[in-house]
Amino acid sequence: MTSGAQPAILVLEDGTTLRGEGFGASGETFGEMVFNTAMTGYQETLTDPSYAGQIVAMTAPHIGNTGVNDEDPESHRIWVSGYVVREPSRLASSWRARRSLDDELKAQGIPGIAVPGTRALTMRIRERGAMRAAVSTVEDDPRRLLDRVLASPGMTGADLARTVTTPHPYTVSPPDGTATRYRVAAVDLGIKAATPRNMAMRGMEARVLPATVTAGEILATDPDGVFFSNGPGDPAAAGYAVAAMRGVLEAGVPVFGICFGSQILGRAIGLSTYKLRYGHRGVNQPVMDLATGRVYITSHNHGFAAALPPQGEWGAGPPCTGKADTSRDAGSAWAHVPPGARKPFGTPYGEAVVSHVNLNDGVVEGIRLLDRPAFSVQYHPEAAPGPHDAVDLFDQFAALMDNAR
Structure with a gap:
C-alpha cells in the first residue's frame, strides 16, 4: 500500500x-x-x-x-x-x-x-x-x-432525471458572428454542456428547460424544434417526459432525442424499454445506420434501451437479440442486424423504423418516425469525450427544422 x-x-x-x-x-x-x-x-x-x-x-x-x-x-x-x-x-x-x-x-x-x-x-x-x-x-x-x-435502492424504477435537471430555464445563444437561425427548446433530462454548445455553433438558440416541463410549456416558447437530452435512471419512471414528448409529437414540431431522450421517444410511440445486463459505457461502440450501411464509432452511456417491436406490430416487444440476418453475407456487418429491424412498424403517430443498431449486441440505437419530423439516437453525437463520427446529427436536426418551415 x-x-x-x-x-x-x-x-x-x-x-x-x-x-x-x-x-x-x-x-x-x-x-x-x-x-x-x-x-x-x-x-x-x-x-x-x-x-x-x-x-x-x-x-x-x-x-x-x-x-x-x-x-x-x-x-x-x-x-x-x-x-x-x-x-x-x-x-x-x-x-x-x-x-x-x-x-x-x-x-x-x-x-x-x-x-x-x-x-x-x-x-x-x-x-x-x-x-x-x-x-x-x-x-x-x-x-x-x-x-x-x-438495503440500498437499485436503478430499476429510479426517477433521477428530475434530480439532475436545471431548476430554472436558461438560454445558450450562438457565439458572436453566428446568426440565430433556429429556436430550440431543449428538455434537460441530464444534459451535457457540449450539447447546447454544438447547437449554438450551428445557429441554434437553445432554451434549456427543466425535466418536468409540460408539452404546453415547451410549445409556449414557440420553438422551431424540440430536443430531449440524455439523462440517468429508468425511462419507465419518467412518465412526465413521455407525456411531454407525446404532446410535442401531436403538435408536429420537429423532435430530436439522444440517449435517455431516445428511450423517452420509444415509450411515447408505444415501445417498451428494458434494462441491459451491463449497459453500454465508453467511446468505442460500433453503430450502424440502417439507411446507409455506414458504421459509426460512438460515445455511449446508458443502462436501458428501447425494445424492438414484434414484426408486423407496434408496442412492447422483446429486446433485440443480435441474431444474424441470414439474408445478408454472414461475414458482413449486416449479419449483426436483428431480423426485422429494418421493417416499418405502426405507432399512434404513423409508421416508424429502427434507424440504427449496435453491432456488438443488436440493441436498438435509433428510431425515426416516417410520418412525423422526429428521430432519436441512443448515443452521444456531442461526444465529450469520444469520437466525433456522429456530430452531423445536429446538422440533420437543422435540416429537419428547415423542412418543417
Whole structure:
C-alpha cells in the first residue's frame, strides 16, 4: 500500500469483495456498479449527469494523468457516486491542469478506490450484470457493508432525471458572428454542456428547460424544434417526459432525442424499454445506420434501451437479440442486424423504423418516425469525450427544422 493511503473496500451485492487503497474523499458511498471502457475523458465522465447514482470503474489502467481543468466539465459538479480505478496517477501532467483528480474528488466529497483487479471486476459485471455496490474507507467488515448494499435502492424504477435537471430555464445563444437561425427548446433530462454548445455553433438558440416541463410549456416558447437530452435512471419512471414528448409529437414540431431522450421517444410511440445486463459505457461502440450501411464509432452511456417491436406490430416487444440476418453475407456487418429491424412498424403517430443498431449486441440505437419530423439516437453525437463520427446529427436536426418551415 502507498505510504499514507487509507485502506478501502468495494463490495458488490453478490458478495464479491475487493480491497484496495482509498483515494479522493474518505467515507462511504452506494450506487450501481458499472464500467466504462474509454481510455480518456475521465473528467467528462465524472461530470456527466447520466452517471448519477452509479459507481464507475474505468477499464483503462491509469487514470488522472492530465489532472482536472476548468474547461472540460460537462456540468457544474461530479455526478458519479464513487470511482474505481486500477492506478490513480501520482502527477497531473498537462499545461491545462488546475488540480489533481484526487484533489477534485476530495473537494466534491466523492470516495474512490484503487484496486489491482479492475479487469476481474469488469468480467464479473459482464457475467452477472450491473449490481448495487458500495465503496467504503470507514467499514472493514464486508458482511456488514453487504447488508447496507442489499438495503440500498437499485436503478430499476429510479426517477433521477428530475434530480439532475436545471431548476430554472436558461438560454445558450450562438457565439458572436453566428446568426440565430433556429429556436430550440431543449428538455434537460441530464444534459451535457457540449450539447447546447454544438447547437449554438450551428445557429441554434437553445432554451434549456427543466425535466418536468409540460408539452404546453415547451410549445409556449414557440420553438422551431424540440430536443430531449440524455439523462440517468429508468425511462419507465419518467412518465412526465413521455407525456411531454407525446404532446410535442401531436403538435408536429420537429423532435430530436439522444440517449435517455431516445428511450423517452420509444415509450411515447408505444415501445417498451428494458434494462441491459451491463449497459453500454465508453467511446468505442460500433453503430450502424440502417439507411446507409455506414458504421459509426460512438460515445455511449446508458443502462436501458428501447425494445424492438414484434414484426408486423407496434408496442412492447422483446429486446433485440443480435441474431444474424441470414439474408445478408454472414461475414458482413449486416449479419449483426436483428431480423426485422429494418421493417416499418405502426405507432399512434404513423409508421416508424429502427434507424440504427449496435453491432456488438443488436440493441436498438435509433428510431425515426416516417410520418412525423422526429428521430432519436441512443448515443452521444456531442461526444465529450469520444469520437466525433456522429456530430452531423445536429446538422440533420437543422435540416429537419428547415423542412418543417
